[in-house]
Amino acid sequence: MEKNIAQFNQLEEFVKSNLLDHQYLDLDFKFVCESEDEINQLSDALAGCTNLVDLKIFLRQNSIEKQRLTTLFSALIKCKNLTTLNVNLDFQIVEQSLNQTSANEQNSLNFELSKITNLASLTVDFRNLKIGDEGLCKLGLILSECKNLKCLKMYVEQNSFSSEFIASSLKSLQNCILLDNLTLYLNLEKSSEQDAFKIGKVIGDYLNIKFFEIWYDGKENLQNLLDGLSSNNSLLSLSIWLYSNEDDQDKDEYIQKIYSQLKKYKRLNSIQILFYNEEDKIIKDLFLKLLKLKRLINLGQELV
Numbered sequence: 001m002e003k004n005i006a007q008f009n010q011l012e013e014f015v016k017s018n019l020l021d022h023q024y025l026d027l028d029f030k031f032v033c034e035s036e037d038e039i040n041q042l043s044d045a046l047a048g049c050t051n052l053v054d055l056k057i058f059l060r061q062n063s064i065e066k067q068r069l070t071t072l073f074s075a076l077i078k079c080k081n082l083t084t085l086n087v088n089l090d091f092q093i094v095e096q097s098l099n100q101t102s103a104n105e106q107n108s109l110n111f112e113l114s115k116i117t118n119l120a121s122l123t124v125d126f127r128n129l130k131i132g133d134e135g136l137c138k139l140g141l142i143l144s145e146c147k148n149l150k151c152l153k154m155y156v157e158q159n160s161f162s163s164e165f166i167a168s169s170l171k172s173l174q175n176c177i178l179l180d181n182l183t184l185y186l187n188l189e190k191s192s193e194q195d196a197f198k199i200g201k202v203i204g205d206y207l208n209i210k211f212f213e214i215w216y217d218g219k220e221n222l223q224n225l226l227d228g229l230s231s232n233n234s235l236l237s238l239s240i241w242l243y244s245n246e247d248d249q250d251k252d253e254y255i256q257k258i259y260s261q262l263k264k265y266k267r268l269n270s271i272q273i274l275f276y277n278e279e280d281k282i283i284k285d286l287f288l289k290l291l292k293l294k295r296l297i298n299l300g301q302e303l304v
Helices: 011-015 036-047 066-078 132-144 163-175 193-206 219-229 251-262 281-290
Strands: 005-008 024-028 054-058 084-088 121-125 151-155 181-187 211-217 237-241 270-275 298-303
Touching: 005 011, 011 036, 036 066, 132 163, 163 193, 193 219, 211 219, 219 251, 251 281, 270 281, 281 298
Parallel strands: 005 024, 024 054, 054 084, 084 121, 121 151, 151 181, 181 211, 211 237, 237 270, 270 298
Antiparallel strands: none
């Protein structure tokens, strides 16, 4: 059955629409919803979409205080049928409220996604939302209360998070017992080998995921993350964005390290390699190596 997706890029047009008609909604607001009044209008309109099943909301390049985001998320509690939520706050400039005094308050997030009781699939794109380590931990706790969550995608590339807090936030997800599909977009170029291993180990030991997609900036640490992740005994499908550089002198060694880690995954039967350069020899060489793994039912490459 084809979805009838309602799309809006103007706040006024959305507010005046027949809110009860919306089941699948795509809101792309650029440079709108910057004032408290506009956020209130948007929140009231979303609260009126009581038949909403799937929401994508992009608030890129807006200036919104964190407490206004709380108002926005709180409105979604009234959407009892909402199962899929995609929140994109990429390239957002976040103001600090004048009445916020401490660093912890400034970095805090305070919304109760768990009250969206049917939420099964969530995408959060916070690549440029400056919430800090404390905010990331708070996000982990918020997500840990979403008991029906099955699929989670987290994009946190440009945030200045420490590896320790990333691992702690991911560990919180062990309470999401239905979670079996996880996508992470991380930037850990400055992390140590031990930090990368720890992040992978936390995912492997605490999360019972079957499908994992990793977009990972930090070539030198990818094999360490995969090493830690290999403790996962339920993983069936793995998609990895593979960083490569044709000028690298150690590309053969790099390929061998990645291959050696992937051999450890005994139940893994599907690998998808994501890459940018169609002519990349490193990708082709790794692909040929992986063909030796007879247990793979699906081995693919995807240009992204």
